[in-house]
Amino acid sequence: MQTFQSNGVEIAYVDFEPLTEDRGEPIVLVHGFASTHAVNWLFTQWVKTLTEDGRRVIVFDNRGHGQSAKLYDPALYSLDLMAGDVAHLLDHLSIARADVMGYSLGGRIATLLALTAPERVRSLILGGIGENLIEDSGLPRGLAEAMEAERIEDIDDSTLKIFRGFAESTRSDLAALAACARGPRRALGPELLAQIAVPTLICVGTRDDVAGDPHPLADFFPNVTIVDIPGRDHNRAVGDRIYKQAALEFLDTRP
Numbered sequence: 001m002q003t004f005q006s007n008g009v010e011i012a013y014v015d016f017e018p019l020t021e022d023r024g025e026p027i028v029l030v031h032g033f034a035s036t037h038a039v040n041w042l043f044t045q046w047v048k049t050l051t052e053d054g055r056r057v058i059v060f061d062n063r064g065h066g067q068s069a070k071l072y073d074p075a076l077y078s079l080d081l082m083a084g085d086v087a088h089l090l091d092h093l094s095i096a097r098a099d100v101m102g103y104s105l106g107g108r109i110a111t112l113l114a115l116t117a118p119e120r121v122r123s124l125i126l127g128g129i130g131e132n133l134i135e136d137s138g139l140p141r142g143l144a145e146a147m148e149a150e151r152i153e154d155i156d157d158s159t160l161k162i163f164r165g166f167a168e169s170t171r172s173d174l175a176a177l178a179a180c181a182r183g184p185r186r187a188l189g190p191e192l193l194a195q196i197a198v199p200t201l202i203c204v205g206t207r208d209d210v211a212g213d214p215h216p217l218a219d220f221f222p223n224v225t226i227v228d229i230p231g232r233d234h235n236r237a238v239g240d241r242i243y244k245q246a247a248l249e250f251l252d253t254r255p
Contacts, residue, residue, distance in 0.1 A: 001067055006088040009076075012067035013037075013060035013089055016047055022054035025122075026095050027251070028086060029059045032104030032128065032238075033139065034167040034177055036066035040103055044239030053248055058098070060089055062106070064176040072175055077183025083112040087120055099251060101125035103238055104211070108138050111188060114196045123254045124200040125247055128234055130212035134187050134220070140210070144181035147174045159210070166235070193220035199254040200224040203243045205232030225250065 001012040014037065018024050027050060031040035037059035041047050050057045061068040062082060071077065086109065090098060099122050102110030107129035114121045132138055146160035147167060155161045167177055200221050204214040206228050214226050227246040229237045237243060 001061075003067075004089065004092040006063075006085045007081075009063050009071065009085070010069040011060055011063065011085055011089065013058060015093060016051050016057040016059070018054045018056050019051045020054040024054065024056050025099065025251075026056040026058060026093075027099040027101060028089070029057065030086060030100065030102035030106030030109050031059075031062060031065070032102075032106050033143075033180065034065070034163060034170055034172050035103075036170055037061050038066070039170055040106070040238060046239070046244070049244050049248070053251070055099075055251070058089065058093065058095075060085075062109070064180045065172065066170075070173045070176040072179045074179045074182035075184065077180040079108055079112045079183075079185065080116065082109045083116055086110070086113050087117050090120055096120070097122050099123045099125065099254075101127070101247065102129075104128040104234065105138065108133065108188070111193075111196070114198060115188075115192060118196070118198065121198050123198050123251070124196065125250065126200065126202045127238060127243060128204060128208060128211045129202060129217075130204050130208065130214040131216045132210070132212040133217065134189055134193065135212070138185060138187075139181055144178040147178040147181060162235070190220040193217070194222060197222055199250070201227065201246060201250040203227045203229055203237070203246055205229040205234065205237035205240070207231060207233040208237060210234040 003012050029041045100110045107126040146164045202214045229240050
């Protein structure tokens with residue numbers, strides 16, 4: 001991976017060239033909490049799918065994750081700062097505008113980028129994002145404490161135990177993730193979502209209790225398509241073929 005400085009924070013990224021010469025249009029992929037660019041986008045074959053479709057694919061590790069800098073001050077994990085990392089990566093690569101796809105926490109980051117720097121976002125693809133986007137801060141209560149628990153067996157809540165097990169499987173820095181979980185968060189209300197004019201695709205598993213029902217969001221995004229991923233929960237939806245097919249069709253037809 002290569003690295004660059006985003007306001008003094010080292011961010012690791014990979015820039016994949018398209019495998020065909022049809023388009024070369026750039027798309028930035030933003031992974032979720034406790035994940036990495038590899039777990040979210042390489043292992044699930046997303047990079048292969050998109051580069052074979054003729055797209056330039058940029059992936060990176062969010063601050064506190066993967067090979068990017070580990071920070072232990074919760075204030076350094078505000079969504080504004082994390083969305084700023086995406087904008088600074090585009091600046092570093094001299095990309096004026098890109099499609100942006102985010103999953104789970106990455107979807108929140110992508111949404112905030114579309115709000116704070118709309119000129120940088122050509123279209124928005126949100127995976128694992130439902131009505132919880134507007135109802136609460138998006139991360140389960142007690143998540144920081146789950147990251148700090150001495151043993152996973154000490155965690156009673158089944159959802160928190162799944163998050164902790166996932167964090168261990170990705171060999172994450174648990175203290176950095178605890179700080180990330182405590183970072184400043186805000187619900188994105190309907191009045192904000194109504195400002196997002198770019199074409200938007202939302203894909204959520206029908207068994208995704210973490211994201212919540214995505215269909216209420218249709219009342220708030222001005223230009224949105226919502227696709228259900230049958231039988232998939234939050235962790236299993238990310239690599240689903242229905243999600244990939246919906247994204248490819250969306251990218252082919254959006255202006």
